[in-house]
Amino acid sequence: KENGAMLATPKALDTGSVDVEIAYQTEVTADSVMVENADTTEWFGSINEALTNFEGTLGENDNVIVYENYSGEPSSGELAWPVTLNGGENYTVRGIDGAEIPAATENAENTAIVVENRGITIEDLTVNADEAENAIEVNANDLTLSGVDVMVDNMYGVVVSSGVENLTVNKESSITGNSLDNDYGIKVIDGATGTLSVDETDFEDLRNGIEVLDNNIAVDVTNSGFTGISDMGLYTEVTGENLTGNYTVENTEFMNIGTGVKVLADNLEGAISVNYNNFENAGADNWAVWLDEANDGAGVVNLENNWWNDEGGPVADEDEDDTRGDNFKLSGTIDTSITPWLNAPYPNTETTKSIEFDRDIYAGMKEVTVTARYGYKLGDDSVDVDVGSENANENITLTLAATDDTGVFDNTFMLTDNETLYNEEDGYLLVDNVMDNIIARPDDDWNEWNDTAEAVVDILPPVMDNIVIAVGDQGWTYEGKDNTWAENKIWARGSVEITANFTENSPENMVFTIGEREIVEDLEAGDNSVTVSEYVTRVPDGTLPITATLTDRGGLTDTLEKDIIVDTTPPDVEVVGPEQVGFGPNVENTDIPIQVDADDNVIDNVAGSGVETVTVDVPALENDISLTYNSESGYWESSITASVEDLASFEVTATATDRLAQSDDATGTVDVRWDNTAPAIENVWVVYPEGFNAAKVGDTVIVKATVTDDVEVGSVRLNAENVGLGSEIEMTLVDGDVYSAELEDIDVAEENLGLRQLTVTALDTANNEATGIVDVNVVGYYESYEITLEKGWNLISLPIIPENTATEAILAGLGDAVDNVVSVWGYDALDGQWMTYTPGVPTPPTFPSLRVMEDGKAYWVKMEETATLEIEGREMPVGGGGVIPPTYVLRTGWNLVGFTGVTQKTRDAYLGMVEEQVTGMTVFGYDTDKGLYTVRPSTMLTPGQGYWVFVTEKAAFTAW
Structure with a gap:
């Protein structure tokens, strides 16, 4: 049948394997087991019936599948207990979804499963002895129990008959009993051969875990556990015979048992290795390990590297009062070694064999710690691992040193993206990619085991793109206009949404600092923005700084700042005018000019989003009058025309609203008067x-x-x-x-x-x-220029070209204020000679007389009082036929240089020609108010000002 319908023809399969599927039936019928192969599609009532039907033809790759709802073999009728596994060799009986095979409760001597053919695997099944004598009886070679849970009830879990070769129990199997007096896990009858291999198997609540009565079979117990065993975990007794089989007990935990490992023989001829095990509370009533031989055999016993439940190691004083118990007992002439021992419990699973980095992702130039964990591995002081950069194709060999933790080795190395540093220093790993894997593995000699750990190197820091402020629920924002002082400034009140946008492949978190408050948002790969809400009105008016710091998984950061100006105050408003209006014979309707002063404190770092609108109501005349801001007057203005002849006065109410929708108003009263007089x-x-x-x-x-x-x-x-x-x-x-x-x-x-x-x-x-x-x-051109001469010393020049260069003619531009001139000084850089002039006073013989004042040169003028000097002449020509630009010569050393021109220029624009001719130049100006020189490397040169200029070589320039 298929999906409940009878097939007209058998269903063909593409494979030669066979799946026997056993389904739950409330009573025995011919349709309880389905078998599919290339020849037939049939249903059977039980496992035994299905196997009998195949008459020994099942083989490798064939499966008998038992489902969770399997009810067991019938207890009466043609099909009877036990489940006998014959019908072929090397096939698998597999449980699905926790399937269970119980024994018959009516027959205490019955067995749940009897294995009669070789090479069979029982996988993922629960086998319940259910008061029967045995759960599984093994009468054929090479049985494997993989992931099998055996429930023992008053007898044996697995019995290996005489003559049977090899039994393997592995992959998280378990044998659990109900009685510490009568239940046994695995029993090997004398005459069995080959190897009993037990791996990843737990034995719990039994009298004995494993009992071996044969002297030749080899026993391997690894990665397993014995818990709550009343007598012995592993028990072998071949008194009167020589024990020739090799025993290995490794990476296994003995917890709360009588004796962990007990071996009694006439001579120990094989090798017994009990290493890297954890005996916790073993031997409290008996022994952790008890080895007894009557004679001196040739076998070797190794008890090294075990945890004996104490850092001090094992004891063997047979002192029943010792709370640690007696850890081992050796009888006869056994040659054994017990040191070194472990100073801490070992982890008892192979998953501890690993290479680990201390982080998943790293930034460039960071220290990396690499750790090797090899379970309880001892005996080596160090182990070498290879660490490489996958993308850079570079690697280093790193020696890991043993630590205080048993079986744990570690060391550190440095990441670098600097090839020179990599070549010069040992212990640096070169990385050359923004996202570069680093890999570590043990060398090939480390017990033929290797493992790989991967981490990511992130050399580049994250990039914060921008912070965007948006209006939240019950919020208001205003963003200042471009190309104004308010550009990039945002005013807000109420609730706002703050979004930080960024570029980073492996972000860790974003930290928002909003004033005194901090918000941390965890991030994941793929995130490129994060948004938080803030009620800004909780803080006083003023600047609220916002900082967003992005950290990637490598610990690199980027920060962006933005200010919000909190504004919760409406504008100030006042009606300025008019205070009164007139009417008279020349007008029917009076022109009423309205002026309103409205201010929202719109200055840097002070709250105030700015006044957006001002409206005026004149109830007696007109309402909803919109005003416009006049930048010259600084007022909001408009006018209306209306008849006021019948009014003695009227009120003007102005309402100012800022850009955050906050308003205030003010009212003024306007008087009405008769007016027939012109302004x-x-x-x-x-x-x-x-x-x-x-x-x-x-x-x-x-x-x-x-x-x-x-x-x-x-x-x-x-x-x-x-x-x-x-x-x-x-x-x-x-x-x-x-x-x-x-x-x-x-x-x-x-x-x-x-x-x-x-x-x-x-x-x-x-x-x-x-x-x-x-x-x-x-x-058509300027014919004069005025210079203000301050009290004290002034360093001046002539911005226009004077028609009369005589000093008396130039100073005549002061008018009567010429009497305030104390002295005028010029400097001839060619001769290094000062020249001076004082109105109405003869020049002293010490200095030559300053007879002329010319454009292109600078002069010191000392004044008793401030005055204005008007210079008459002609501005520098801007071009045309017959016009030659003025040229000025600078001598090596210091020169007093004038600025010829009526508009400012930069130093580079005016003196750039000089810099091309000399190796060095320095320009000093003079601040009369402060009485100090000012260095002017690239600032503006101003008309009427003079300058000291130092050059290293002679040069010339034109002021064109």
């Missing part, structure tokens, strides 16, 4: 570029006017058509009663150069008008 324009003047009393085409000038009114000035406008600009340029109130307008890039045709008239028109709120005029002097 007064008291003064109008022009502010030219610094140092000049005229402007050239393309310059920027500022026109200012003082305007007053007995009620309220409404507006002030400038007509600048005569300098190529608009006719209705609004002038802004900047200070008190002063209105200002900046005129950029003035434009006048060459034939119209000279004085150009501008008109200022002022209107009050009642539309009364006044006008005023002012002249702007527009020239």
Whole structure:
């Protein structure tokens, strides 16, 4: 049948092997066991029936599969106990999902399994003796029990009959009893041959673990355990015979037993090796090891390297009061060695054979500790391992030294990505890849065993890409605009989300430091960002520093910082104007100029996201009036036109809102007055570029006017058509009663150069008008330049080329202030000679007279009081036919050099030609206020200032 349906034809298989599958049946039928092969598909009622059906044809690669719901062989009828394994050789009986084969409870002399054919393997089964005489009776050679759990009840777990050769028990098998008086694990009958091999098997709660009655069979017990054995773990008694079989007991634990290993014989002719075992509480009532021979045999007994339950080693004084017990008893003339012994319990599984690094991942130039664990291996002071860089194709041989822990060896080496260091120093491993495996393995001579450990070398540190601040629930943020002082600054209140983005293949964790608080987020491979939430309003207004530190698994780090400016305070707001407005005969509707001062403390390191909007309500006239910020006046401004004739006063309410949606308001009262008087324009003047009393085409000038009114000035406008600009340029109130307008890039045709008239028109709120005029002097080139001479010493030069270079003519530009000149000094670098001049005083004979002051040179001027020196001349020509640029010569050593030009230049731009001609140059300026020289390696050179210049060779330059 297949899936419950009868097959019309047998099902063919691609393999010649056979699987016998035994399924649970509530009663014996012909359909309880299924057999599949190339010829037939049938079901059988039991294991025995299935094996009988094959008539000895089962062989290697064939399997009898017993499932968890297997109920056992029937206790009556044609099929009877025990389960007899015949039907062929070298096949496997395998349990699935904890399958169990029980014995028949009705027959105490019965056996659960009888093995009659050779080479059979029983695997992953539980065999329950269930009060029967034996769990497994072995009557054929080469049986293997692999992963088998045997349950003993009042008799034997496994009995090996006389004449049987070889029994292997391994792969985490176990034999467990119910009675410490009557249960035995494995019994080997006299006449058995070959080897009894027991590995990775536990014996528990038995009278004897293994009982051997044959003198020739070899016994190997490794990696196993005996626990709760009342008499003996391994017991061999061949009294009157010579024991010729070799015995090995290794890597096995004896816990809470009577005697661990007991061997009684007439002569010991074989080798008995009991090494690297752990006798804990063994021999408390008897002996850990008891060897007895009647005569002097040729066998060798080795009891070295065992743990005897004490660092002091074993005792053999037969003192029953010794709480450690008597560890060994040797009777007769046995030749044995017992030292050295282990000074600590050993780990008793082969998994302890390993190579380990102290970390999974390393950074470059770090120390690496490599440890070898070889269970309880002793006898060597060191072991060599090979450590290599897989990608760099480099390796070193590292000697590991024994440690205080039994069987543990370690040493350290250094990683490096420096090839020179690698070549010069021993013990360095060269790595050349960002992610480079390092591998360690013992050499081939280490008991023919090798193991490999891998770790990753990460030379490059992680990279923090950025920190992004986003709005969280119930939060507000504002990011400053680019190219302003607020660029890269973020204001916030409420809840924000902080995300750190990074680049790293093996991140370990991210540590956020937010003010005084620290948040640690663990990371995994594949992560490239991490986000945390923070309620920033918990801290006072001001700068909240945020630091994100990323650490990779190699211990390398990268850090990024970002500031949040916490702002929980609304803006300050005040209604500045108008204080009053007028009405009169010239107006039906009054122009009402509104000015509001709104400030949110928007300066560096102080909370304040900045005022975003200002709106005004005038309930008597108009509401929801939006104001615009005027950078010149510093106020938010707008105007409305309305009839106020019937009003004595009205209120203006201004509301300022910052960029974090915080608002405040203020109210002002405006009086209404009759007004038929025009404003007064008291003064109008022009502010030219610094140092000049005229402007050239393309310059920027500022026109200012003082305007007053007995009620309220409404507006002030400038007509600048005569300098190529608009006719209705609004002038802004900047200070008190002063209105200002900046005129950029003035434009006048060459034939119209000279004085150009501008008109200022002022209107009050009642539309009364006044006008005023002012002249702007527009020239083709500058003809004068003003220098401020401070009290004390000044180091000056002439920024323009004077028409009259006589010293008296130059100083005449001081006017009456020439009397404040104490002295003027020049320096001739060619002769190394000082020259001096004092107005109205003859030159002393000590120094030559300073007769001229020229462009390209600098002069010291000492003043009794501060004054302004106006230099008349012509600015340096900018080019054209017939014009030769001025050239200045520097002598070796110190030179007083002037700056010829009316706009600043860098030192490199002005004196770069000199640097190409000399091997060294130094430039000093002079700060009159501080009275100190200033070194100017690359700073700006300023018109009107002079400089000391030292050169190592003669040089020349042009100021073009």
